[in-house]
Amino acid sequence: MAILPVLSPLALSRELLEFARVFKDAGHSLYFVGGAIRDSLLGRRASDFDAATDAGPEAVVALFRRVIPTGIKHGTVTVLWRGQEIETTTFRSEAGYSDGRHPDQVRFGVSIEEDLARRDFTINAMAYEPFERRIVDPHGGAADLRACLIRAVGTASERFDEDGLRILRAARFASQLGFQIEAATLSAMALRGAAVESLSPERVRDELSKTLMSPNPSRGLRILEDTGILVRILPELAEGRGVEQKGSHVFDVLDHSLVALDAAQGGLELRLAALFHDVGKSRAKAIGADGVPTFHRHEEISATMTEGALRRLRYPNATIDSVVHLVAQHMFNYNDSWSDGAVRRFVARVGRESLEGLYALRRADATGMTGFGTDGRSLGALRARVEEVLAADSTLGLKDLAIGGKELADIGVPRGPVMGRMLAELLEAVLDDPALNTPGRLIEIAGLMKGKHGLGP
Numbered sequence: 184m185a186i187l188p189v190l191s192p193l194a195l196s197r198e199l200l201e202f203a204r205v206f207k208d209a210g211h212s213l214y215f216v217g218g219a220i221r222d223s224l225l226g227r228r229a230s231d232f233d234a235a236t237d238a239g240p241e242a243v244v245a246l247f248r249r250v251i252p253t254g255i256k257h258g259t260v261t262v263l264w265r266g267q268e269i270e271t272t273t274f275r276s277e278a279g280y281s282d283g284r285h286p287d288q289v290r291f292g293v294s295i296e297e298d299l300a301r302r303d304f305t306i307n308a309m310a311y312e313p314f315e316r317r318i319v320d321p322h323g324g325a326a327d328l329r330a331c332l333i334r335a336v337g338t339a340s341e342r343f344d345e346d347g348l349r350i351l352r353a354a355r356f357a358s359q360l361g362f363q364i365e366a367a368t369l370s371a372m373a374l375r376g377a378a379v380e381s382l383s384p385e386r387v388r389d390e391l392s393k394t395l396m397s398p399n400p401s402r403g404l405r406i407l408e409d410t411g412i413l414v415r416i417l418p419e420l421a422e423g424r425g426v427e428q429k430g431s432h433v434f435d436v437l438d439h440s441l442v443a444l445d446a447a448q449g450g451l452e453l454r455l456a457a458l459f460h461d462v463g464k465s466r467a468k469a470i471g472a473d474g475v476p477t478f479h480r481h482e483e484i485s486a487t488m489t490e491g492a493l494r495r496l497r498y499p500n501a502t503i504d505s506v507v508h509l510v511a512q513h514m515f516n517y518n519d520s521w522s523d524g525a526v527r528r529f530v531a532r533v534g535r536e537s538l539e540g541l542y543a544l545r546r547a548d549a550t551g552m553t554g555f556g557t558d559g560r561s562l563g564a565l566r567a568r569v570e571e572v573l574a575a576d577s578t579l580g581l582k583d584l585a586i587g588g589k590e591l592a593d594i595g596v597p598r599g600p601v602m603g604r605m606l607a608e609l610l611e612a613v614l615d616d617p618a619l620n621t622p623g624r625l626i627e628i629a630g631l632m633k634g635k636h637g638l639g640p
C-alpha cells in the first residue's frame with residue numbers, strides 16, 4: 184500500500200518569478216502548468232516548467248529576446264530564460280480529433296479553465312498563479328494526487344478516442360509515480376484500446392522508453408497487459424503469458440521477463456534487453472521425451488524477434504544493435520572447468536564493451552527466476568577470470584592477430600570467403616594458445632591449413 188503523499192507548498196525559483204513578472208508587467212496573465220506543478224506538489228524535483236498565458240504567440244515572441252518557435256501554429260513557443268527552457272503556450276481549447284492524433288481546430292484566447300480542460304489527467308490539469316499564489320484545480324487534481332490516482336479529465340473514453348497516446352501515458356504515469364488508475368479511466372483504456380493502433384511508432388516508442396526508465400516499469404506493463412494494450416503494441420511479449428518453464432523457474436515467460444526488467448537497474452539498453460531476452464521462448468518451446476520442456480536456441484529466436492520489435496518501434500540502430508547483441512549472448516554458462524581459451528573465446532564473442540551489460544543482464548535474469556538471488560557467485564568467478572585474461576593483454580579479435588589478409592595473400596590465399604574462414608580459424612587457435620600469435624608461427628599454421636581449404640601447398 185502506497186503512503187499517501189502530503190502535498191508540498193509550491194516554492195518557485197527567483198528566475199521563474201521574474202519570468203512571470205515579464206507577462207504581468209505587460210498586462211498578461213501567466214500560470215505555470217502541467218507536470219511541474221504535479222511534481223512540485225509531490226515534493227519531487229520538477230524538471231521542466233511549462234507555462235500558459237493569455238498572450239498570443241506573437242506577443243510572447245515580442246516580449247523576449249531568445250525564443251524558439253517550437254509549435255507556433257498551436258500557440259507554443261520555447262522561451263530561453265536564465266538557462267532554462269520554458270515551454271509557453273497560449274491558452275487554447277481543442278476540438279475534433281478525427282485522426283485520433285491531432286485536433287482539427289485549436290482556438291486561442293480562452294480562459295485558463297478551458298485550457299486545463301483539454302489536458303489529459305486531473306493531476307496534470309492544475310495551474311499555479313505565482314503572484315496570488317493560487318492553484319487553479321477545476322478537476323480535483325490535488326485530491327487525486329493525495330489519493331495516488333490517475334483519472335482522466337472529463338469522459339475517459341472520449342479523451343482516449345481523441346488521442347490514443349493518453350492510454351500509454353496513463354500506464355507510464357502509474358509506473359513513474361506508483362499510482363493506481365481510477366476505475367472508470369482503467370475500463371476506458373480497455374474499451375478504447377484500438378486508439379493506440381493509429382499512433383506513430385515514434386510516439387509509442389517514447390512512452391515505452393519512459394515507462395521502462397521508471398522506478399517500477401512492470402507496473403505500467405502489467406496495466407497494459409490487463410487492458411489488452413500490450414498485445415496491440417508488443418504482441419511478441421504478450422505471447423509469453425502462460426508459457427511455463429522448468430527447473431528453478433517459478434514464473435511463466437512473461438512474468439519472468441517483467442521481474443527481470445524490474446531488477447535491471449541501468450540504462451535503456453539493459454532494460455530493453457531484460458524485457459526481451461526470453462521473448463523467443465514461446466516459439467522455441469518443445470516437449471522432450473521425458474515430458475520436460477526444452478527451449479533450444481531460444482536466444483537466437485529471441486534476438487531475431489527483439490530486432491523485429493525494436494525496428495518496428497523505430498529505435499535507433501545503435502540501440503537495436505546493443506540490445507540484440509545482449510539478448511543473443513545471454514545464455515553463457517560459466518563453471519570452473521572453463522579453460523583460459525574458453526574464457527578468451529567468451530570475451531572475443533561478447534566484446535569488452537558489452538561485458539558489464541551482459542553481467543547486469545545475467546543478474547536481472549537470475550533474479551527473474553524466483554524473484555530472489557542474483558547469481559552472484561558464478562558471475563564473480565567469471566569476472567575474475569575475464570579480468571586475468573584482459574590483464575594478460577591477450578589476443579581477442581581479428582585485429583589483434585599477428586598477421587592479416589595481406590600476409591595470407593602473400594602465401595597465395597585469394598581474398599574472399601576462404602581467407603575469412605582461415606583468419607577465423609587462426610584466431611580460434613590463438614584464443615586457445617596465445618603463444619601462437621607470432622607472424623612466423625601463424626604463417627606456418629596457415630601453410631598447413633591451405634590443403635584443407637582446397638588450396639595448393
Ligand code: ATP
Nearest residue numbers: 216217218219233301302303304307308346348349
Ligand atoms: P513529463 O514531462 O514528466 O513527461 P508532463 O506531465 O510534463 O510529464 P509533458 O508531455 O511534458 O508531460 O506535457 C506537459 C503537459 O501537457 C501535461 O502535464 C498535460 O497537462 C499536457 N499534455 C501532454 N500531452 C498530452 C496529451 N497527449 N493529451 C492531453 N494533454 C497532454
Ligand code: MG
Nearest residue numbers: 217218219231
Ligand atoms: Mg513536461
